[in-house]
Amino acid sequence: MDRERIVIVEGITDKKKLKKVLDEDIEIICTHGTLGVERMEELIFDFNLDDRTVYILVDEDDSGNKLRKQLTEELPHAEHIYIDKAFREVAATPEPELARALLSRHFSVKPIYLI
Template identity: 70%
Template structure:
C-alpha cells in the first residue's frame, strides 16, 4: 500500500523519469504503458486506493494520450488534469521548466532550479 496522498498517472517510463527529477514533493507516479484494460485499471484503483487520493492525470497530447485521459476521467472523476503544451506533444519531450510550471499550478512542489 502506498502512503502518498498525491498520485500522478502518466503513460510511460520516460514520462515518469522526466517528472520524478523535477518533483520536490513525495508523489507516487504510476505508468499505464498506454491504454488500460478494465482489469488493470481495477487493480490500480485498489492497489493505490485511487478513490481516496489526490490523483493527477498527465499524459501526452496525442491520440493515445487523449484516449487514456478520457478513459481515466470516467473511472476517476475526481482526478485533476495537468496539460502540457500541444507543441511538445509528449510529456517526456516537454522542457523541464514547462513541466515544473504545470505541476506547480496543481500545488505539487517542484525543485525551484527547474523554474525560470
C-alpha cells in the same frame, strides 16, 4: 512521501522526467498506454485511487487523449495536468515548462527549473 496525492502517467520516461522536476516525494504510476477493464480495476484497488487525490498527466496525442478520457470515466474526481500541445509528449516537454504545469497544481518543483 505524500500518501494522499498520486500522479498517473503513460510511460517510464514520463515518470523519470517528473521525478527530475519534482522537489517532493510523490507516488507516480505508469499505465503503459490504455488500460483494459481488469487492469484499470487493479490499479484503482492496488493504489486506493478512489480515496486519493489523483492527477492525470498524459501526452497530448491520440493515445494520451484516449487514456485521459478512460481515466476520467473511472476516476471522475481526478485533476488534470496539461502540457503544451506543441511538445506532444510529457517526456519531450522542457523541464521549466513541466515545472510550471506542476506548480499550477501546487506541486513543489526544484528551483533550478523556475528560470
